[in-house]
Amino acid sequence: MIPLLSEHFICIRCIGRLLAGLGTGLDNRIRGEAILTLLTMNIDYSLKSETEKVEIQSYKKIAENTLYKPLLETLKKYGHELTVEENKKCVFCGSNLDRLIDHFVKESLERLKEVSANTFLVAIKHSGKIIAREEEIVRRYKLKYYELMERELKREVGKKISELTGLQPDFQKPDVIILLDLDAETVNIKPMNLYILGRYFKVGRNISQIKWMYKNDHYHRRVSFSIEEALIPLIKMFKGSKVKLHAAGREDVDVRMLGTGRPVVIEVKEALNRNINLEDVERVLNAQHPYIKFKLIEYSDKKTLRKLKIESPMKSKIYRALIYSPSKLSAEEVRSIEEYFRNVTVVQRTPKRVRRRRADIVRRKIVHEVKMRIVDHNLVESVIYCQGGLYVKELISGDGGDTSPSFSEILGKDLECIELDVLLVS
Ligand SMILES: [Zn+2]
Structure with missing residues (x-):
């Protein structure tokens, strides 16, 4: 020393x-x-x-x-002569540390006016020159308990920001990152993406989950509206840059999502405005389209998003299908389907109708239970309890043998699903 x-x-x-x-x-x-x-x-x-x-x-x-x-x-x-020379510069910080702390705090407070947040994290960006000088001295004098200037700066600026604004530091999932640029002596605010856990309901048909386009000379819409488009007002509301829908699986465009709704995580990218009551958000979303409704549960995080994606294929589902048979169906035939499909594994190749867009693979999915009710002799209503990821329309039609066993295969008839609703996604 x-x-x-x-x-x-x-x-x-x-x-x-x-x-x-x-x-x-x-x-x-x-x-x-x-x-x-x-x-x-x-x-x-x-x-x-x-x-x-x-x-x-x-x-x-x-x-x-x-x-x-x-x-x-x-x-x-004791009579010792001393040469006192003012204006010397500290070998570590160039005698800048106090000034830098004040400067960065002042700049941060100014920039934080753009954000409504609860938590923050201070980070530092620099070219490495200062660190190199520090490290050289630390090595030369074998300093064991030294702390890098960068750390002190982060801590002191963070402490003052917290005192002056009431914002809480959060190292895991802060609302904003306050980025101090040590070389330019500027401050940037980087708002983090915001996540909301909820469920959506689709009470009408011909709505896709995300915007669905096709191209010939120009891009055209395949369906007029999507669930994700109902989220667009959130960009303005949260002052974000983009909004994205992450859902646990999806139903076809012509399938309704009723009952429990489908679990989703809504992601608003770089949201500056973060303290909005979810009831207000829900009200805005539910005014977008008469057939699309949301139930928002809570503010969430990226971890939930990952969980949603992983668990989605494991979830159990309940469907309601309206089935048309070209020849009349008897009560015995209907009962034979109910008796056959009890915890049966169905082997299913990716359906012909989607094979161009999705990977052509063979899945094995369990059908737990099937209930049937004759509406008239060509029309049956069926409730199907099964594992997530099963293509239900093909469970009924058999898809030319690519799904087996199927309702059509068991009865030796060409059955067709004419209406489908999802009632439950667990
Ligand atoms: Zn110093």
Whole structure:
């Protein structure tokens, strides 16, 4: 410590940082002052008791380097001449640290006016020059308890922002990242993406989940509206840059999503406005389209989004299908379907109608139970309890043998699903 302090000019804050790893509940300015106080008392003691061997030259250098008044006064008391040179720059921070902290806090507060957030995280960007200089000194003097300036800056700026705004620091999932650019001395605010967990209901047909286009000379819409488009007003509401719908699976365009609704995570990218009551959000969403409704559950996070995607194929589903048979169906035939499909594994190749758009694979899905009710002799209503990911229209038609067993296969008739609703996604 003594060689380092006698060889370089170091500001009080940076002196404290040399031993930042020692003592809790202290800040580096207090540590710095304590070190210089101790050195002052030490030299006074040595000079008073003349038996001690005194390294007076080192102490004089420390006094001149740190400009620490009590040490200067003490040495002067014993008649030592000192050269006091003002305006020296700290070898670590260029005597900029206090100014930088104030500057970054002021800039951050200004930038934070654009955001309504609860939590934040301070991050630092720099070219690495400062770190290289610090590391060289740390290595040369074998400093064990040193803390990088970058860390102190982050902590002190964060502490002040929290005191002045009431925002809470959060290292895991902050609402905003306050990015300090050490080279340009500027502050950028990066709002994080915002996630809302909920469910959607589609009470009409011919609505896709996301915008569905096709191209010949130009792009055209295949269906007039999508669930994701109902979310567009959220961009303005949350002052975000984009909105995205993440759903646990999907139903066909002509299939309704009733009952429990389908679990979704709504993602608003880079949302500046983060404190909106979900009931207000729900009201706005539900006014977008007469056939699309949302139930919002809670603000959520990226983890929930991942869980939603992973668990989606494992979920159980209940469907209601209206089935047409070209020849009349008897009560026995209907009962035979109910009896056959009890925890039966269905082997299913990707249906012909979607094979161009989706991977052509073979799935195995369980049909747990089927209930049938004759509406008239060509028309049957069926409730199907099955594993997620089963193509139900093909369970009924058999898709030319690509789904087996199927209702058509069991009865030896060409059955067709003419209306389908999802009643439950667990
Ligand atoms: Zn310094």
